[in-house]
Amino acid sequence: MKTQLIGLKADDFRHPLDLEATTNLKQLPGLDIAMRGILGSVAEDFFYLNNIASSILISEKQLPHLHQLLLNASSILDIEPPQLYLKQNPVPNAYTLAIRGRKPFMVIHTSLLEILTDEEVEAVIAHELGHLKCEHGVYLTLANLIVLAAGLLPTWGSILAQSMQSQLLQWLRCAEFSCDRAALLVAQDPKIVMSVLMKLTGGSPSLASKLNLDAFMEQVKDYQEMSNTDIGEMLREMQTAQLTHPLPILRAKAIENWSSSAEYYDLLEKPKVSYNSQSQTKGGWRNW
Template identity: 70%
Template sequence: MYIPKTLLIGLKADDFRHPLDFQATQALKQMPGLDIAVRNLLGPVAEQFFYLNNIASSVLVGEQQLPHLHKLLLEACSVLDLEPPQLYIQQNPIPNAYTFAMRGKQPFMVIHTSLIEMLTPEEIQAVMAHELGHLKCDHGVYLTLANLLVLAAGLLPNWGTILAQSLQERMLEWLRCAEFSCDRAALLAVQDPRVVMSVLMKLSGGSPTLSPLLNLDAFIEQARAYDEISKTELGEMLKAAQTQQLTHPVPVLRAREIDRWASSQEYQTLLEKRKKEYNQKTEKMGGWRNW
């Protein structure tokens, strides 16, 4: 059953940005010349590369092309108070979605067909909102570099010897931290933590046939078991080694973070504050509207 969502008019990135994202971003800003190098040197080339790739091998979603997906995107943008980016659907057997955005340029997101095939419409919208979180948090410059590093990893197996090791480690750490903020954006858009956690569960062990059979409560309990490992020094070391080269935090950790934030006073206060402001504005306009 569809539940109307509170439109978060005036929502700012710092209203929901995860503390780890803030800390990691501040650390990157301390690296001299990094922002300028990406924006003026790497950015324009990467922008053209990804744009041409999308035009050549993806489908641009719109009112006349997969309109049901277009509607999900517009609704998520309305809730998050954000201008809609372009949305491309790409045939790919690896479930994934990513965003590209340089300031002042046309942002876009790409979702792979294999991801869409195993998610419900609400879960697809949560994925879209997660990607919108990158735009809302202005992750564009560093996200560009992160995407290039991931691309280089596929094309150049020994990329770690070409790029400075410290930059590689910092960028991966930043990307993992940024994902927590984007998960929060997904929650704000769908306003149901179980939808977001279900996406993470299906990314862990889902498929078009298995996804409907998965048990979300069992997955949440699994996340608690992951926490138990941290109670020993060896367990904490093993977890750190496991995640050091990952672009995303492990799904159970992301699910735990969303579960905690959804239960927090911070989240509830944010929704109530935005709902009150929205109601005041719509009353002045002589009407009241919700998605």
Template identity: 70%
Template sequence: MGLEKSLLIGLRADDFRHPLDLQATNTLKQLPGLDVAIRSLLGNVAEQFFYLNNIASSVLVGEKQLPHLHKLLIDACSTLDLEPPQLYVQQNPVPNAYTFAMRGKQPFMVLHTSLIDLLTPEEIQAVIAHELGHLKCEHGVYLTMANIMILAAGLFPNWGTMIAQSLQMRMLEWVRCAEFSCDRAALLAVQDPKVVMSVLMKLAGGSPTLAPQLNLDAFIEQARAYETFSTSEIGEMLKSAQTQQLTHPVPVLRAKEIDRWASSPAYSSLLEKRKTGYNSEAQFKGEWRNW
């Protein structure tokens, strides 16, 4: 990780927020009483469940605990001009990472051990920066509500009235759109689109043994083929049916979006506008500018 990168001083969420994220967020804001309606289902129980489950079964990363991961976090936060949340590592065979922002509590993110085993350090930092994107874009409120709804569906399978199902579909649509913004945050942090696309490729079909054999250029071609399939009406219908119950857009679509944005004048001008050069191998002493 010795490449010269740019500190994006004064970076704002609207500098990189994906248009679909903005549109979906505005749609949710127009739903009256959404926050109250969802929280009234379980009150604070779900929030406490997530928080206690995490601190009871995960390892808190810090300068004295897995310091290499702590450095990746601090480095990404410095680049994105963001105060660092807590970072936990949790034993889990399913590669995943998530962020939770609870009312009145410091936000935290969790990395599964299987994800760490699958990725290179640069790719792990891209995942960390993706999760930081949720905080930078202030996704916390709706992200928490989405987690509560998913938990409620698991605890109470028969709770789904037509209204609840409609809300769940809207929340899932919003989460998928928000992921595009967070992928952009990952790119801004690592400043190499191949790193971000490599993460997506490994999440789609990787394992610790297969990962070194995967071909990123072939995966990008696969992403372009997926986009071409949507040119027909039936293709669009099938893709919509495939994704409407997913919490994330399919990996090939996310890779194509990153490939497109990395080649855009908007991305280049953002780096030029905000950057202050530094070497990521230089010692980072943690002198936060405004905190």
């Protein structure tokens, strides 16, 4: 039995780095206005139409077991479930789009399902719901547009785009920590979330079930020891500067740490409702 976190707010689980990076982005003039205005409307409609034309919409009639995982995770996080799509793609991945809050949707690649258990898929869905709960949609889309613009603008414009891109990438890496926490709140078992990160690092359909989570977590110690020197710190910054996500071993360690924190236990101990993951329960609506 899991617990439904009634009245859960984003700031209840938002990672401090996410809060700091989001605050910094909001200080850049015009970003929210541009993305929530005409530009946001066009981008949202474009991505929505492109997605619905080239992916499978999950529902009670189409792959209902995946639809139920979406309902389960949404109910626990106390959030209205978005549309969920399945897309044929050999790169294991999942992503969410919600610019103006009108047509939020989530996409999961077929290759990701091939390496994860149902519990792990539910954790991935919960991670993506975390983006919606924390209202990350505007900046997620903007990051993709800036990356594209950097390759299309003249030199001066490219420099400007790259500067903004650097800030957005920093924000993206911080935002992922919050969403991993959302995944843990749904899984309510840190090993499930840590296993997802391990499989995304080096999993395949034939190897995923054979991977050793304890051995994977031992890599964290080796990485931290290598990073303790001046040269190691410099190499680490060079390695991560252009990444959209923090390194998986560090994300797994962050989840391991948070799962034993008073903050995490306090959230699970707040007034709640016992939740059976097999029931047809839907979450309550929340405005983004």
